[in-house]
Amino acid sequence: MKNTKSLIVAILVALVLAVLPLFFDPEHWFFYFAFLAFCYIVVAQAWNLVAGYTGQISLGQHAFFGLGAYTTGFIWLYDITKTGYYFDPVTMALSGLVPVVLAIIIGFPLLSRLRGDYFALGTLGVGQIVKILFVKGGDFTKGADGLHLPSRVYTSMTPYYWTGLILALLSTAVVYFIIRSKTGLALRAIREDEASAASHGVPVLRYKILAFSIGAFLAGLCGSLYGIYLFHINPESMLKLDWTLYPILMVVIGGTGTILGPVIGAIFMTIVFGLADIYFVQMHAVMAGILI
Numbered sequence: 410m411k412n413t414k415s416l417i418v419a420i421l422v423a424l425v426l427a428v429l430p431l432f433f434d435p436e437h438w439f440f441y442f443a444f445l446a447f448c449y450i451v452v453a454q455a456w457n458l459v460a461g462y463t464g465q466i467s468l469g470q471h472a473f474f475g476l477g478a479y480t481t482g483f484i485w486l487y488d489i490t491k492t493g494y495y496f497d498p499v500t501m502a503l504s505g506l507v508p509v510v511l512a513i514i515i516g517f518p519l520l521s522r523l524r525g526d527y528f529a530l531g532t533l534g535v536g537q538i539v540k541i542l543f544v545k546g547g548d549f550t551k552g553a554d555g556l557h558l559p560s561r562v563y564t565s566m567t568p569y570y571w572t573g574l575i576l577a578l579l580s581t582a583v584v585y586f587i588i589r590s591k592t593g594l595a596l597r598a599i600r601e602d603e604a605s606a607a608s609h610g611v612p613v614l615r616y617k618i619l620a621f622s623i624g625a626f627l628a629g630l631c632g633s634l635y636g637i638y639l640f641h642i643n644p645e646s647m648l649k650l651d652w653t654l655y656p657i658l659m660v661v662i663g664g665t666g667t668i669l670g671p672v673i674g675a676i677f678m679t680i681v682f683g684l685a686d687i688y689f690v691q692m693h694a695v696m697a698g699i700l701i
Contacts, residue, residue: 426574435567444566444638446679447573448631453656453663453671454580455627460657461666462588463620464600465520468653469532470628472539473508475648477629478636479543480504482556495562496572496637504633505626511539512625516618524603533653540648555643558636569638576634577672580627585668587623596620600666628652658700
């Protein structure tokens with residue numbers, strides 16, 4: 410009964426949020442704020458699945474986020490899929506799948522051999538390597554300047570708001586249904602005692618890579634959306650550590666290993682960062698550092 414009531418409340422809130430652009434000016438600051446909150450919810454849920462429920466502290470989420478953005482940029486500028494690229498579902502799906510490939514490639518050596526702090530440092534190293542590769546990518550990645558997408562296609566904040574809302578709901582729903590399944594039980598068993606889980610027949614490496622890959626997919630989707638929003642995809646904006654550290658902060662504040670924790674933490678921290686941008690412009694980074 411309690412779960413049913415919670416689901417009904419969640420559906421009603423989602424419906425109210427969905428119809429807001431129909432009654433209010435979509436260029437109002439609220440929709441920009443909500444869009445950022447939705448993006449943070451997605452990357453926070455991605456990290457929460459890997460760390461909060463599986464116990465694998467990843468510090469390389471910015472690599473998946475940035476790779477998703479760059480994949481969208483490459484597909485768009487080099488006309489790879491020929492499907493139209495402004496909010497194109499095919500482009501966004503591929504932008505989520507490419508980070509999954511990276512997650513699988515690095516997941517096998519890292520997740521099979523490293524634990525705890527060593528795994529965290531390993532993922533951090535991978536993230537920084539990916540950033541350097543894009544900075545040094547020459548004409549293909551356009552180096553530090555990055556890729557410039559045609560901004561003339563912009564019409565309003567409405568499609569960004571709606572897509573961000575859909576991705577926030579999708580990421581939360583994905584984590585919710587995974588955790589309520591046998592897969593979720595296996596992930597929690599790995600988090601609590603990896604050796605015990607393995608001794609009871611849980612294929613530990615398989616489940617850890619699965620969670621790592623799903624987290625990468627969600628981060629890549631969000632990176633794709635954010636890249637379309639900025640129209641300028643470069644290492645400084647897409648591969649900065651903020652896209653790893655901020656989600657960690659949001660999950661910890663909201664509640665690690667919970668469904669609503671990342672949502673609450675993302676909304677709260679988006680408000681804090683928004684107020685800091687308005688009233689403490691020069692102190693924004695300092696405040697973020699203190700909170701972290």
